[in-house]
Amino acid sequence: MDQSIVFSVFLIFTGAAVLATAALYARQSMLVAYILLGMLIGPSALGLVNDVELLRDLSHVGIVFLLFLLGLNLHPQDLWRLLGKATFVTLGSSLLFALLGGITATLFGYNLVDSLVIGAALMFSSTIIGLKLLPSTVLHHQHTGEIIISVLLLQDLIAILIMLVLHGMAGASAGWEHATLVTLALPAVLIFAFAFSRYVLTRLLARFDTIQEYIFLLAIGWCLGMAELAQALGLSAEIGAFIAGIAVATEPISRFIAERLKPLRDFFLVVFFFSLGAGLEFSAMQTVLPAAIVLALISLVLKPPVFKLLWVRQGETAATSAEVGARLGQISEFSLLIAVLATQHAVISMQASYLIQLATLITFIVSSYFIVLRYPTPMAVSDRLRRD
Template identity: 35%
Template structure:
């Protein structure tokens, strides 16, 4: 059968298996790997054009890493810099050591044990971001820390992908290693120079045509990967570096969004290719080590992360949520091991073992992440060992406040100004480190924490407040605040935020006194302004304009941004 027909059958089988996975509510990535197993040489043996499938999977990896690189903006990591670095590096090294010892005890060669330790230490950016998106938890404290934590891991993976091909050169050719290393560094400098200076100057011209921007992005990502491969370096590192180089340009979100469907198609073929390489005959020999390594990933990685989060003074629930997010291996794990096989460092059975661990951990962690809220109450008491008596960063505050404000940024900024003008005592609850630093500088009372944590709410003086305001745009969190507050204080004025009518009506039914709907409220306020200006341009409209400009400049100086409707969420 010709290659065209094989690919058509492959996609058809993938669609059927994925449909079954959706009905069973399983991750689609497992369906893709199972498709590869079904069409591979050990079952129906449909695939004969291995070279074409391998080429497509390489293109898929390049697109995947290019898009991951586009999200590696320094500001994302800087925002939760300390905790992102500590959790990521601490967890990677601790897991590496545990896996290394276990692999050596199981009789694996030292180099294989090192590869397994490195590969299984990483967690999946793609899967975690997809599940955070499904749960709408990107704006939560644990969600934001997780993004920083995963992006630090992606940077570590970038260095590994860069140096691994150099390690394949024999010792007597040390000169070749040095030359390749220097070439790689010079190439990286040239790439970032082009992106930082040439592309920035041409930014408006590049983004003028959406089709040209799409084509340019593909050419840049695959082109840099091809140059790296031609020079004997890792094409995977080239693709990731190409994405990172464009991450500071204004249109990087748009590029990532437009490339996602193309990436998804080729990535499906990559996982099918991996599944086709999974040897059924070796499964009995691989099952025991796969189960042991999977147990370390599913249980060990969360425990390591909870310990680090606890030492840093975070609450046990935040540590628990972060820990479960990391309880699987990464797409980088499979890419690194596949690269090790290609370089001759590893036997092909190690890729089968890693793929099997991937199947087990992706399957298990998906359920752990989706049912975090149900698992936490059952484990709350034993998890107390991961929480210090004094939790992280609480500004000096008393036991009584007139107003409690959940969320300072954006809408909360105006409320705070009103409290100060009215000489009302207030307490701010927020989890953004930049906001906390600002409140600390201004000596305003605050509590650092996530409002979705019931244990945090129990520590707040809600029963003595006259006004409780939440500017958090999450229905579940607002319902929790509302119900908890009403149970402790039936007389407080409670104002919450909603972004659609059904949510607003639900909050009113639950006992809210007023629900702020920013878009509707903005429209109503604008219509009142129009009436005040008597529908004419004149002195009053100029004064209003300059007043608004001053207000916007102050908000920009404070680092406030209007939420972007659809930012890059890898899924």
């Protein structure tokens, strides 16, 4: 049956509010609730929301805002500060888990390209879980948070590079002329973004920085405008939005913009995670379940001790390193994004995409519960952990 977008949004957000309440009582990340809701009322189950393609189009806007905000938070001074201990830890752990994920996928019969993308998906830890479950009231946790953020930011940069590679692979399959255009477009978009930001945006922001509504509109226009420009030149909208964020990151007002756009980003991201769950087919999930369990175990069991070992080697205490490892012991929402983009560009099979999505969902559920059970979080299971 045909449905209005209003009715679909009503079902999504009312259902999300109900399941998010249950998720919080169960000490789970709310994005788990959004994915499970999509699986429950999507086409594969109850079929209450059946226009998944329309929802995917809406959720794409959320990904654009997500990458714009990621670029806004990549301040140059922060990047220079991270080029040290975190670089060694991030690169070392990323290479190890990419190798383990790729080998595992190969053993389960996936082809080379599928295995490479599956391995790449295993490299990353969840920014949402890592930061949302981190208290910020005690000095120890502030230091732990700085360590976790340093790893997550560098992982996000690696994810952006992988997205560029995936887009380049899709361009190469479309012809060398297109691939050449994409190669030339990237530096052109970078130059334009930084020049326009410096000579136009900076002056507009300085002139009207007291009018918050104007700053909000200007930020949205800049983000979506750069996304469209990048797409017109053969790049992806996500890359354009990321570049738009980086170009403004040096401005003092960038943190204000980031805070103002978070609610808008969160609205579209709820739709993204819902559509992700709605797009999963139960029969396909059963097919990839054994491999998904193995990948999830690799992340849940091996990531904590690996991060602990690497951070101890960098001079951190064993207790802090162990906590960092536990908080980074899952697969990332960026892995979900890579899976979706790789499928859209016909780089990997649908089965490989389902494998990444299911393994990620398993680690979200198990890791969230383990962190809340063992470490201080905003929704800790005991008063002692809330006070720690």
